[in-house]
Ligand SMILES: Nc1ncnc2c1ncn2[C@@H]1O[C@H](COP(=O)(O)OP(=O)(O)OP(=O)(O)O)[C@@H](O)[C@H]1O
């Protein structure tokens with residue numbers, strides 16, 4: 001659990017605080033996506049949690065412990081940290097970069113070697129090809145994945161990720177999000193993840209926190225956020241198509257199934273309603289068949305896209 | 317050709333004098349270099365992370381560097397007298413600026429994101445220094461050592477003027493006695509030592525660049 005209480009940071013000489021009175025709790029085993037415009041204080045917040053920046057005020061508790069009283073070195077070794085600009089060590093190969101925290105923790109060689117292979121595979125990099133390359137021999141996206149692997153290496157209970165997939169192409173990005181999502185659920189990590197991308201935020205965050213000029217504007221589950229943006233700023237940030245984005249949060253399995261058979265290739269029940277809608281539009285139909293029988297009808301989607309009070313499909 | 321033959325014959329006749337001068341020269345140079353490095357490196361580590369101090373250190377080193385070695389020797393004469401000690405002090409002052417400047421520039425040039433990651437992942441200040449900062453700054457630090465070594469070995473030739481001995485003695489004596497052979501052996505040996513330092517430290521520098529992943 002990460003608990004930020006009335007956290008603020010005032011950089012010397014700055015006219016306004018970078019972070020102002022931020023109170024935010026990330027419950028144990030859940031993830032919170034931090035989004036907001038450039039310069040709104042996202043990175044500063046993560047750096048305060050990792051004790052790289054001393055807060056001007058407020059408190060931080062991690063797993064119930066006062067993080068500001070803890071020994072910073074010990075604290076940091078228990079936190080997986082992906083920095084915004086990756087920051088790989090240029091003189092160390094990929095394997096050595098990933099082994100950083102396990103080495104600091106004094107793991108033995110065999111355990112480190114096995115772990116390096118495992119996390120490389122996890123981020124989709126073939127250990128045989130990549131383990132002994134230097135950072136400058138990698139593409140930007142490959143470097144970012146090594147940065148994520150390095151943060152995961154010692155299996156820390158808490159992860160701080162600052163735009164971990166910013167330089168990765170959309171296809172791979174989707175795959176990595178899938179992977180991270182599976183990982184988060186499976187390993188029950190407590191995660192604070194910064195992103196610029198609303199879709200990534202609603203996909204990876206159990207909750208989403210929107211910051212504006214260092215202040216928390218809204219903190220809610222993705223479905224709630226997309227259905228009820230707190231103000232015009234949030235609505236604008238989420239985009240005109242927030243109803244469509246909301247459809248991506250639900251699978252066909254969660255929607256009412258109609259008995260009428262519909263011709264065509266059936267969709268898997270695990271597909272999202274967003275994908276189902278795209279299929280209807282592509283096929284020019286008002287319903288699509290579902291694997292295992294029955295169909296999904298266009299008329300059942302509005303309730304998921306933008307629920308009116310009382311008809312909420314899954315209230316957070 | 318005639319001059320070279322004179323040099324060889326002088327060398328054959330006086331191997332003891334030559335080796336004695338060479339020994340003195342090396343002792344002077346290495347002691348001066350070692351003291352210069354021992355002062356400059358820790359100083360560099362100390363000031364590198366503080367922008368103001370780093371600038372001040374570089375400016376002071378630049379000033380020290382512009383003083384002619386002979387003037388430094390002359391200035392030390394009334395303070396420390398003549399002989400080995402003032403010579404070594406002067407050579408340490410010759411070695412200090414290049415080592416200090418290169419150490420500061422090398423350490424300040426280390427990728428700030430790598431530093432952020434090192435601290436952020438839980439390295440102590442010492443681990444960060446040994447595992448990240450020094451390896452990444454190593455090529456520039458070794459370049460500083462190379463420059464210092466070459467300058468010290470050449471500068472040690474002037475020690476003869478304050479009775480510090482070394483190969484410079486052969487040159488001044490050769491001139492005084494109009495003994496071309498002696499003069500030549502001294503001059504060539506000094507040049508060869510300087511070239512040797514350039515080559516030896518140059519190799520270290522290239523090795524460190526490979527080791528730090530920057531070459
Ligand atoms: N070390 C620093 N010294 C002074 N000001 C800083 C420092 N780091 C950040 N700031 C300022 O604090 C504010 C918040 O910066 P921060 O890096 O947290 O933004 P961000 O939300 O991460 O932005 P981005 O999305 O562009 O990464 C900015 O106005 C920035 O200029």
Ligand SMILES: [Mg+2]
Pocket residue numbers: 042043044084162
């Ligand atoms: Mg940032």
